Amino acid sequence: MTARDPIDIWRRPERSGVGPKPQHSRGQIAAAAIDIADRDGLAAVSVRRVARDMGTGPASLYRYLRSHDELIELMVDTVSGEYDLGPSGETPRDQLLALARQGRSIMHRHPWLAALLLTRPSMGPSTLRYLESALTAMESIDLPGPSKLQTVAMLTALTSAFVQNELSQPGNSGAANGAASDRVEYLSEAVRSGNYPRLASAFSGGNEPETPDDMFNGIIVGYLAGVGLRQLPQETPGAGEIQA
Amino acid sequence: MTARDPIDIWRRPERSGVGPKPQHSRGQIAAAAIDIADRDGLAAVSVRRVARDMGTGPASLYRYLRSHDELIELMVDTVSGEYDLGPSGETPRDQLLALARQGRSIMHRHPWLAALLLTRPSMGPSTLRYLESALTAMESIDLPGPSKLQTVAMLTALTSAFVQNELSQPGNSGAANGAASDRVEYLSEAVRSGNYPRLASAFSGGNEPETPDDMFNGIIVGYLAGVGLRQLPQETPGAGEIQA
DNA sequence: TATTGATTGCGAACAGTGTTCGCAATCAAG
């Protein structure tokens, strides 16, 4: 479809000294796009719509961006700047957990974020700062560098996937739902058919369901424990207790 | 953009007895679409392209599908049928690990799959069979039903995210790469800038890198351990050893 | 056997998309 998708936007200076003063800016464009996405869903973020909301024409935006893809990249990195970095706990585990919780709440604020984080690499300055912060939290951990990077990647993936699940649940009217009710309809048909007995019991088996917050904590803590991160830093893996 | 996205395709019969015999079928359409996606990337799967490859017009496909979204749904469920279900190990852990490994290899075969599984609910018959199979593997585990479901969901999310990472790595020429080289370029600039010291050391720190297969195993096993699944079924969490 | 009525095939058209082109307007440097 589109020619190429360099995403080298972060290597280009926003402004280059000469010529007329720009009337817009990347930040302004990102803000407009984010506003649209928050309100009407990611699919509503077209070049034309963003331009219209800014009171200009579509072609103008291409002085600031090379492609629609870069617009999305800009959006992702901008909201990634909403992390409040800085120490937030004693142990590495607590710090990473706090980071993940912040991530979840950002993704709740911007329901389109989770899907994007899961499907594209995303390497803007804010993302790098976030990464650096997570690595700082793990500084005392004895793990090879690449493994730490993988751990962080999987942590944000887990967080995004969890939020994605939350958002597709019925009850969330967000920008593009209504499919949820269709799914439960088909699901209960399938369950009633008797072809999926364990599925059926898995659905009915739940009494006193955990709160989403508790489920999230449990998942993240469980994962971190699996990687070898217990309550105390440097502890030998396999000796601690799992505490959800 | 599009009107509504019911995805109630699985509740509609493919054929309804009366009228002229259809010249195509959902399966045929799915196969054509999958072929295109495997070859030229998911973005190349347009209604027109699928129709052309099948030797017909775009409007014809709408006798079998209600929307482009349903076409994607069909693709996902079709390749989800590539799982070889059935017992594949002794312990629940081993069975789930085997399932995850199969998933990874399917996603390697169809590089567009991972992103779709991460971003959409996807509830076709093949997906349900897969779910049922995973739940069967966990039958001996003492966990409430909803938690088991969450565990499976996170397992496939982790798998998909891992594969997604693999695919976006440089060296993968797949349908839509080339962005990879731009990213490493910007990344090494950032590292050289000195603003991200731990990031820098995390990248350089690696000697004797693990093979991707080992990393994958480690991640999945780690996660399952975190949920309470060690080598032996029913074992008390927190007492076993982590074995990558 | 003839007729009915639902279903299929599909060309044409509509509204919307990302993107490029070309030209006028602007501004800093020489």
Next chain:
DNA sequence: CTTGATTGCGAACACTGTTCGCAATCAATA
């Protein structure tokens, strides 16, 4: 004050998903 790079942006191109309308088909009914 001229030069040359840069910005603003209307117009157009090649796409996209989707709908409409009508001819062709076939099973069940009269």
